Amino acid sequence: MKLLTKELEKRFAEVGSQENEKDPIVMAKFFNPAGRGTWWATEYNPEDKTFFGYASIFGDENDEWGYFSLEELESFKGKFGLGIERDMYCGEKRISEFNISSLKQ
Numbered sequence: 001m002k003l004l005t006k007e008l009e010k011r012f013a014e015v016g017s018q019e020n021e022k023d024p025i026v027m028a029k030f031f032n033p034a035g036r037g038t039w040w041a042t043e044y045n046p047e048d049k050t051f052f053g054y055a056s057i058f059g060d061e062n063d064e065w066g067y068f069s070l071e072e073l074e075s076f077k078g079k080f081g082l083g084i085e086r087d088m089y090c091g092e093k094r095i096s097e098f099n100i101s102s103l104k105q
Helices: 005-014 072-074
Strands: 027-030 040-045 052-054 064-067
Touching: 005 040, 064 072
Parallel strands: none
Antiparallel strands: 027 040, 040 052, 052 064
16 A cells, blocks of 8 residues: 555645644544554655654553654554555544544644
8 A cells, every 4th residue: 555645745745834733634644454553644744754743552651743754654564464554534634533532732
């Protein structure tokens, strides 16, 4: 699965920085289909191929806002050889619409 399409990259560029936004728009949601790990991307930097967003990997107390790389997501192989996938049906939503119990802002 292609995690970052040209159309999605273009949309990230159109929205730009959301650092001063209290309730940023999630542009893409990535997840591990065979285990833990969900990443809600709100920004993307094409120069170093990094996203900024909210990551939930090990449980509520470790969830946080931060940076994660496209390369890191693309290279991951989990159970049954499955890689990280992009939620094709997520669409653009405000982070608050995901009702993440551990969300720290």
